[in-house]
Amino acid sequence: MAKVRHTNLTYLLIGILALLTLAPIVMLVIGSFSEGLRNVGKFTFEKYISVYSDPGLVDILGNTVMFVVGAALFSTILALFLAYLNNRTNIPWKFSFKVLSVVPMMIPHVLFSVSWALLLNPSNGILNLWLQQLFNLSNAPLNIYSIPGMILVEGLLDLPIAYLIISPAMASFDVSLEESSKVFGGGNLKTLFKITLPVLRPAILAAFILCVVRCLASFAVPSVLGMPGRVYVLSTYIYRTVNTGFIADYGKAAAIGMSILVVSISLIYVYRYMTRSSEKYVTVSSRGFKPVVIELKKAKIPLFIVVVLISFILIVLPVLVLLYTSLVPYSMVPSAKAFSMMDLNHWKTVLADPISLLSLKNSLFLGVVGATLGTLLSLFIAYVIVKVKTRTAGILEALSFLSFSFPGIVIGIGFMWFFIKTPLYATIWALLIGYVATYLPYGIRPMTSAFVQIHSHLEESSAVCGASLLTTMRRIVIPLLVPGIVSGWVLMATMFLRELSLSVVLSRPGTEVLAVQILRFSEDGLWGRLSALGIIMIFFSTLLVILANILGNRFKPAHD
Amino acid sequence: MKRTQRFGVCVLVLLFVVGTVFGAGSSEKAVVDSGAMEDKVTMYASITAIEPIIEAFSEKTGIVAENTRLSTSRFVSTVLTEFGAGKLMADVLQGPLPVMEILKEQGVISDYVSPAIENYPDWAKRDGIHLFGIEYVALIYNKDLVAPADVPKRYEDLCDPKWNNQIVMANPASHATTISWLVGLKENVFETEQQWYDFLHGLAANNPMFVASFSPTPAPIESGEKLIGISMPKYIVTKAPAPLAWAQVEQPLMGSPRAIAITADAPHPNAAKAFVDYWLSSEAMSLLAEEVGEYVLTSGVYPPIDGIENAEVIPIRELSDDELVKWGAEFEKIFE
Numbered sequence: 002m003a004k005v006r007h008t009n010l011t012y013l014l015i016g017i018l019a020l021l022t023l024a025p026i027v028m029l030v031i032g033s034f035s036e037g038l039r040n041v042g043k044f045t046f047e048k049y050i051s052v053y054s055d056p057g058l059v060d061i062l063g064n065t066v067m068f069v070v071g072a073a074l075f076s077t078i079l080a081l082f083l084a085y086l087n088n089r090t091n092i093p094w095k096f097s098f099k100v101l102s103v104v105p106m107m108i109p110h111v112l113f114s115v116s117w118a119l120l121l122n123p124s125n126g127i128l129n130l131w132l133q134q135l136f137n138l139s140n141a142p143l144n145i146y147s148i149p150g151m152i153l154v155e156g157l158l159d160l161p162i163a164y165l166i167i168s169p170a171m172a173s174f175d176v177s178l179e180e181s182s183k184v185f186g187g188g189n190l191k192t193l194f195k196i197t198l199p200v201l202r203p204a205i206l207a208a209f210i211l212c213v214v215r216c217l218a219s220f221a222v223p224s225v226l227g228m229p230g231r232v233y234v235l236s237t238y239i240y241r242t243v244n245t246g247f248i249a250d251y252g253k254a255a256a257i258g259m260s261i262l263v264v265s266i267s268l269i270y271v272y273r274y275m276t277r278s279s280e281k282y283v284t285v286s287s288r289g290f291k292p293v294v295i296e297l298k299k300a301k302i303p304l305f306i307v308v309v310l311i312s313f314i315l316i317v318l319p320v321l322v323l324l325y326t327s328l329v330p331y332s333m334v335p336s337a338k339a340f341s342m343m344d345l346n347h348w349k350t351v352l353a354d355p356i357s358l359l360s361l362k363n364s365l366f367l368g369v370v371g372a373t374l375g376t377l378l379s380l381f382i383a384y385v386i387v388k389v390k391t392r393t394a395g396i397l398e399a400l401s402f403l404s405f406s407f408p409g410i411v412i413g414i415g416f417m418w419f420f421i422k423t424p425l426y427a428t429i430w431a432l433l434i435g436y437v438a439t440y441l442p443y444g445i446r447p448m449t450s451a452f453v454q455i456h457s458h459l460e461e462s463s464a465v466c467g468a469s470l471l472t473t474m475r476r477i478v479i480p481l482l483v484p485g486i487v488s489g490w491v492l493m494a495t496m497f498l499r500e501l502s503l504s505v506v507l508s509r510p511g512t513e514v515l516a517v518q519i520l521r522f523s524e525d526g527l528w529g530r531l532s533a534l535g536i537i538m539i540f541f542s543t544l545l546v547i548l549a550n551i552l553g554n555r556f557k558p559a560h561d
Numbered sequence: 562m563k564r565t566q567r568f569g570v571c572v573l574v575l576l577f578v579v580g581t582v583f584g585a586g587s588s589e590k591a592v593v594d595s596g597a598m599e600d601k602v603t604m605y606a607s608i609t610a611i612e613p614i615i616e617a618f619s620e621k622t623g624i625v626a627e628n629t630r631l632s633t634s635r636f637v638s639t640v641l642t643e644f645g646a647g648k649l650m651a652d653v654l655q656g657p658l659p660v661m662e663i664l665k666e667q668g669v670i671s672d673y674v675s676p677a678i679e680n681y682p683d684w685a686k687r688d689g690i691h692l693f694g695i696e697y698v699a700l701i702y703n704k705d706l707v708a709p710a711d712v713p714k715r716y717e718d719l720c721d722p723k724w725n726n727q728i729v730m731a732n733p734a735s736h737a738t739t740i741s742w743l744v745g746l747k748e749n750v751f752e753t754e755q756q757w758y759d760f761l762h763g764l765a766a767n768n769p770m771f772v773a774s775f776s777p778t779p780a781p782i783e784s785g786e787k788l789i790g791i792s793m794p795k796y797i798v799t800k801a802p803a804p805l806a807w808a809q810v811e812q813p814l815m816g817s818p819r820a821i822a823i824t825a826d827a828p829h830p831n832a833a834k835a836f837v838d839y840w841l842s843s844e845a846m847s848l849l850a851e852e853v854g855e856y857v858l859t860s861g862v863y864p865p866i867d868g869i870e871n872a873e874v875i876p877i878r879e880l881s882d883d884e885l886v887k888w889g890a891e892f893e894k895i896f897e
Contacts, residue, residue: 115780118786119784122781122786124726124781124785124786124787125784125785125786126786146770224773225777228732228771228772228773229770229771229772231771231897240735240773241732241734241735243634244634244735244736244737245734245735245737245740245885245886245889246737246882246885246886246889247633247634247636247637247657247659247660247663247737247882247885248637248638248663248882249634249635249637249638251638330802330803331783331800331802331803332779332780332781332783332784332803333783333784334784334785414638417639417642418642421642421643421646421648422646426646426648427648427650505635506635506639508629509629509650510603510627510628510629511627521609521630523776523777524609524630524632524774524776525609525610525776525799526776526777526779526780526796526799526800527799527800528780
């Protein structure tokens with residue numbers, strides 16, 4: 002009976018996901034094989050031949066691999082370190098660090114990249130000038146316009162994704178596994194590498210893969226930091242292919258995007274293969290679990306200082322740069338002159354601008370409603386992916402990644418080609434459906450990582466007592482999943498609040514959103530207004546994150 | 562399974578009902594048929610910072626003007642996708658001339674000729690496409706950091722090694738306007754092709770920093786990260802009080818012509834005509850010049866930029882997409 006129920010649920014979810022994600026992809030596939038300017042034309046391979054026979058592609062692929070793997074590794078390792086300290090130890094100021102780890106998610110990527118260019122450009126970057134003075138150097142020691150610079154900034158931008166996936170898994174970790182290791186003589190480090198990290202493998206892999214997929218699709222960092230340093234990756238290659246000339250050939254862009262799609266889908270199957278024995282990763286079973294806080298003892302203060310420094314240099318400093326930019330009349334290096342010219346003009350202009358206010362209202366609606374619907378859908382999908390380990394569940398997982406895997410420049414066009422054929426075109430609902438369809442992995446990943454840790458005995462016990470699937474979910478599973486649900490909701494809400502790729506294509510008068518308004522300021526070169534609106538966006542995102550965490554803490558099951 | 566199917570059907574029906582309610586097209590056709598003035602007009606424009614004109618029009622006529630900014634690269638595909646589906650929302654299109662010519666060929670643009678174009682030069686009148694300005698490009702520098710004696714007097718001065726690592730420009734391999742501008746130098750400024758190639762190689766030797774388009778060019782100049790750039794003089798107005806100035810070279814300034822037109826099946830045709838007529842008026846062109854820094858074709862109207870009234874500003878030839886791709890590849894070889 003339960004099996005039939007699961008099969009029905011799987012097919013229903015496949016139906017919904019296929020409707021949401023396949024439609025734009027099918028339009029893009031047709032576009033990539035069609036002649037002419039529109040998305041449907043005479044069949045041709047010409048677009049594939051043209052983009053894949055480019056002799057420059059080999060170098061671009063090399064750069065892409067370095068950038069993507071470097072940034073994804075950096076995000077995952079940093080997230081692991083911060084999640085461990087925040088969840089498992091008695092480090093002070095935990096709540097602040099939790100919020101800080103998510104801050105880069107809230108900042109528009111273009112703005113974050115520009116902030117880092119102001120700090121570390123080789124001509125007059127603030128940190129470079131400071132280091133030159135400090136060490137009496139004739140040249141700037143650091144150059145943000147390079148692959149390491151791009152890895153640093155992209156890694157930071159993707160840190161929240163990795164953190165919000167790894168953190169719930171850390172929070173549900175059963176310390177008895179570590180205690181057993183210690184009983185058998187394992188030290189702290191040995192226990193970490195032999196027990197803690199292997200048990201967390203699904204979450205770590207999920208975080209790494211999601212970061213890889215995001216980096217592949219990333220455009221802001223390669224454009225703002227890669228292009229000035231003549232470092233091109235696949236997304237800037239797509240941009241160049243699309244942009245050279247007045248007639249953008251999105252069919253060619255889709256043809257390049259297909260290879261990214263293949264890589265992403267392959268990664269999902271690698272992930273499924275590597276975590277196929279899910280019972281190995283169970284940490285919450287019917288025996289009960291008790292996450293215990295580890296005393297840092299002597300390491301407490303040094304580690305606290307390290308985290309404060311990381312948070313300051315990597316997160317607070319760029320945000321301060323934004324604040325500074327919003328107060329000076331034009332782009333200026335900090336100086337007595339700059340501070341004397343500070344005023345609130347950019348803020349006044351933005352707060353009096355009706356389109357900026359409408360954008361804020363629309364984005365908040367999309368953030369709250371979209372993330373709630375997206376989380377609900379993700380909950381069921383994650384359940385099927387983890388608990389119904391059939392081939393069809395694998396299809397469901399692959400489907401959920403389809404739109405997400407495509408570079409932003411391209412997927413928006415796919416949605417436009419799809420929505421134009423429905424009455425939803427140019428409405429706020431098109432944006433909402435597009436957002437949920439594209440960013441489902443943000444909801445699904447943290448929840449699958451959390452689901453993996455919950456033993457099926459709990460559900461089986463509930464079923465034996467006569468509870469329905471929904472009741473079991475509501476009474477047993479969901480309360481244990483609260484950290485994963487909060488993570489998924491936060492990832493989606495902050496993403497929807499600053500979403501640009503789809504919005505720039507689908508937004509029309511009346512459905513403007515924050516990121517489109519920010520792009521508008523950026524295209525006018527109005528960095529001050531852009532920073533002011535960016536800070537407003539960060540403020541509301543932070544508010545949502547805090548509210549979600551407070552609600553999450555209220556509904557979390559008591560361990561004692 | 563039946564319950565599942567029922568649920569699936571319900572979701573689909575709900576989606577379409579919601580979409581129909583919220584995304585329903587307007588019922589403006591009756592207004593159009595009666596010849597009455599509609600209460601709104603929708604514009605798709607590639608030009609930036611035009612809010613002052615939109616506001617002035619709405620204030621003057623009571624017609625609400627809405628603008629969606631479409632970058633040049635997305636312009637043709639977006640408009641053709643909507644037009645092909647019979648859902649083009651724009652009444653008025655504003656873009657570079659080559660883009661408007663492509664749309665005209667595809668039947669998107671109406672034949673409406675505004676009476677306000679009468680006072681413009683003859684080359685600005687193109688059967689429904691009205692040319693009103695030039696997207697002029699110049700050498701923009703930081704006047705706080707560049708001494709007057711060092712300011713270039715000719716384009717060739719950019720090849721001086723003193724500008725090594727001090728120049729910012731849009732990527733000449735992909736940015737259509739920069740590609741057109743560089744080809745425009747060959748056709749309008751340099752006497753021989755060799756002189757032009759020497760200029761290109763000299764510029765490339767100074768290792769300019771590339772950005773995606775014109776809009777990111779002024780920021781590094783303002784902040785002093787770079788001293789000079791190939792950019793647009795309009796930023797001197799829109800980014801005031803930034804220390805930006807233009808190098809008053811002896812040679813002409815050049816740029817792509819900017820155009821405006823009404824769509825063939827405009828949802829609000831009467832309001833669209835009123836908007837285009839206003840856009841081409843001296844009043845609107847003065848706003849465009851004074852508040853947005855644009856170079857307009859209305860006689861005697863100039864942006865408030867020192868010395869710009871003495872500059873010779875000429876339109877460049879419209880390059881086809883094949884030419885843009887060809888020259889983009891050539892510039893990539895020279896500059897990379």
